[in-house]
Amino acid sequence: MAEGVDTPTAILASAAAALRENPFDDISYRALGDAVGVSERTVYRHFPTRSHLLEGVAGWIESTEFPLPPFVTIPQFQEASRARFLAFDASPAFAFVCARAASISPTGESEATFFTRALVAMLATNYPSVNERDLRRVAATLRYFASTQFWARMRTGFDLSAPEISDAFDRTVAQALSGLPTLTRTSR
Structure with a gap:
């Protein structure tokens, strides 16, 4: 294991590397332990179920692989999301794993993620x-339509490319925001 890397992070990095050659369901806890230099039991201690590992x-x-660039404005958010759709297209196996994980019941904390808090702000x-x-309702809408789940549904259900998914995303953002009162600033 690389010096300075904690065991759970090393296990996750090893699992991601294994995904380049195998489907998630074919990655064993024993193989992850061997790759990281820990016992299979240690892998189970950090990720007690396959759902924990997938998440x-x-x-x-x-x-x-898919970090969302910082955003403050809605156009910045849209641009960041479009860039992620292109990244999903470039690494579809990784994107599909993320979409699959998002569809399972959460095993971690139920606190709002940084992404959700950034959208609300x-x-x-x-x-x-x-x-x-x-605000939370609209943030939830925007979060879903910027997600790997949305991308995966558009790719598999409609065979759309990232630019086509981006067009659908932009129309959805416009629709979601259309009912909100616009900000008017007075000059000082």
């Missing part, structure tokens, strides 16, 4: 008169 690998892949800044519940 962990997906999170690792999302942060290393962006919307609150652009639409200050909208109540918290409606």
